[in-house]
Amino acid sequence: MKVRVNVCRPFSIAFPLTCAVLIAQPVAAQETPSDPPANLDAFVADVMAAFEVPGLAVALVHDGRVVTARGYGVRRVDHPEPVDEHTRFGIASNTKAFTATALALLVEEERLEWDAPVIRYLPWFQMWDPWVTREITVRDLLVHRSGLGLGQGDLLGWPPSDRTREEIVRAIRWLEPVTSFRSAYAYDNVLYHVAALVIESVSGQTWEEFVRSRIVDPLGMSDTRVSRASTREGGNHAVPHARVEGVVRPVRPFDATNTNASGGINASALDMATWLRVQLDSGRVEGTARLFSPRTTAELWSIVTPIPFGPPPPELAPLARSFNGYGLGFFIRDYRGRQMITHTGSLPGYVSRLTMIPSLDLGVVVLTNAEEGAAFDAITHHVLDHYLDAPPHDWLSAHVSVDARRDSVRTQRMLTSTVARDTTSRPSLQLSEYADVYTDPWYGDVRVEPAGDGLAIRFSRTPALVGELEHWQHDTFLVRWHDRELRADAFITFDLNPDGRIEAARMLPASPDVDFSYDFQDLELRPRSADPRRP
Numbered sequence: 001m002k003v004r005v006n007v008c009r010p011f012s013i014a015f016p017l018t019c020a021v022l023i024a025q026p027v028a029a030q031e032t033p034s035d036p037p038a039n040l041d042a043f044v045a046d047v048m049a050a051f052e053v054p055g056l057a058v059a060l061v062h063d064g065r066v067v068t069a070r071g072y073g074v075r076r077v078d079h080p081e082p083v084d085e086h087t088r089f090g091i092a093s094n095t096k097a098f099t100a101t102a103l104a105l106l107v108e109e110e111r112l113e114w115d116a117p118v119i120r121y122l123p124w125f126q127m128w129d130p131w132v133t134r135e136i137t138v139r140d141l142l143v144h145r146s147g148l149g150l151g152q153g154d155l156l157g158w159p160p161s162d163r164t165r166e167e168i169v170r171a172i173r174w175l176e177p178v179t180s181f182r183s184a185y186a187y188d189n190v191l192y193h194v195a196a197l198v199i200e201s202v203s204g205q206t207w208e209e210f211v212r213s214r215i216v217d218p219l220g221m222s223d224t225r226v227s228r229a230s231t232r233e234g235g236n237h238a239v240p241h242a243r244v245e246g247v248v249r250p251v252r253p254f255d256a257t258n259t260n261a262s263g264g265i266n267a268s269a270l271d272m273a274t275w276l277r278v279q280l281d282s283g284r285v286e287g288t289a290r291l292f293s294p295r296t297t298a299e300l301w302s303i304v305t306p307i308p309f310g311p312p313p314p315e316l317a318p319l320a321r322s323f324n325g326y327g328l329g330f331f332i333r334d335y336r337g338r339q340m341i342t343h344t345g346s347l348p349g350y351v352s353r354l355t356m357i358p359s360l361d362l363g364v365v366v367l368t369n370a371e372e373g374a375a376f377d378a379i380t381h382h383v384l385d386h387y388l389d390a391p392p393h394d395w396l397s398a399h400v401s402v403d404a405r406r407d408s409v410r411t412q413r414m415l416t417s418t419v420a421r422d423t424t425s426r427p428s429l430q431l432s433e434y435a436d437v438y439t440d441p442w443y444g445d446v447r448v449e450p451a452g453d454g455l456a457i458r459f460s461r462t463p464a465l466v467g468e469l470e471h472w473q474h475d476t477f478l479v480r481w482h483d484r485e486l487r488a489d490a491f492i493t494f495d496l497n498p499d500g501r502i503e504a505a506r507m508l509p510a511s512p513d514v515d516f517s518y519d520f521q522d523l524e525l526r527p528r529s530a531d532p533r534r535p
Helices: 040-051 092-108 130-135 165-174 190-203 207-216 228-232 269-280 294-300 314-319 373-388 395-420
Strands: 019-021 055-062 065-073 241-244 247-250 324-326 331-335 338-347 350-357 362-368 436-440 444-451 454-459 466-473 476-481 490-496 502-509
Touching: 040 055, 040 065, 040 373, 040 395, 055 269, 055 373, 065 269, 092 190, 092 207, 092 294, 092 338, 092 350, 165 190, 190 207, 269 350, 269 362, 314 373, 314 395, 338 373, 350 373, 362 373, 373 395
Parallel strands: none
Antiparallel strands: 019 065, 055 065, 055 362, 241 247, 324 331, 331 338, 338 350, 350 362, 436 444, 444 454, 454 466, 466 476, 476 490, 490 502
16 A cells, blocks of 8 residues: 655654664574674664654564564654564555465465466456456456556445445445556555455455464464454554654554455564565475475566556665566565565555565565655665665665655645635535435445535445535535544535536545545445435
């Protein structure tokens, strides 16, 4: 999921510099892995200060060993408990590699085929196009080339909804694609929920049961939880933080379980180091024991969907690439001439990055309890450059500069939109005439209703999506959600028939900062009485 980037601001949150655990090294007579950068602690502290990150954890793996797993800062900004190597963070979309690996285990057992149609395992599954329904394969579920748009259908579970996993998957048939099948890359989450049901159909276990019993427990990842519900447990977990109306503060955990397969795992830096070791060693756990075979590594790390790319900003010139694509649960690209396997994750209050350079047997993971992708990028590339013996590059200053420019562009866009607004315009209808139940074929009902002297909006399946409508211009209103932690205000525009009746309502995010999983633009809302379709 998309990572929101903010401009550097002064950091006034007090936290311990570091709570570090250096994994015990072998005696000098034995071969030892390379040391981490000598200035790692200081660099991390500078990054945290620049981007107002309350807490993070870093793990490095090199030559088959955990070089270091360390915690920095605090779990919650207003409490002193430090982050350590066992602190759990939401790893969000880094979960996708676990889902892909779970499918791979079933392929190795010959209970599943990568290129078999999904309907072999879920006969009731449907896409918008009947031909695509017949042709879409298990592999297609993982590689973001189905024809769906960016984040299309995420409103079925983001923010948390009352739908079951199966209900979300059954609603996919109503998602009209934006490109032809297998013709373009567009990141999605909903098809990973289909993958979860394929695992359940073949194995007889839920996605959570399978991932825990076949991956997490055999690897001894004792800190890891396979459901977002674990954020309710308490204990050694990092509290999510976000910038809400200008202030970095704790926010509610995203604890919905119906979308676990696309981003539900909570894990520690030490456990993610174990995951890196297994991935880098082609499935080997310890000695001759294996979780999966080298052929699975080849599947996971092979590009299926090419991803277009252009030059990076001048400050980030070392990020120039010559290839870029998506495999099975991983992005694959190059970095300074080396193949790089990577993925990011983003949830409200958490962002993370996992990165591997297979030719160096090197892995890095950065987990944070904030929403600053520049922080994990700066740390990751600082570490990679150390092991690559690359020319010095000031990654912190580079990201500060790029973020400041992006922030300026966003501010200008918002100002332009405000200036262009016709504040003298009035709605075409009486406010009471906009009140109705509107229905979308994949989402369901959205109610617009009188509220005092104005209007309110309420999404039937998503408790958090309740807000007020403020007139913007003409027949467009600004939706201001009551829950300001959403940071997802939207525009709703009512389209009228020639006879003056409302034919449809369209929604758009009100700001480019709105997470793409709020895919309001994909809704096709019509007054319920005029639209006989039902999800």
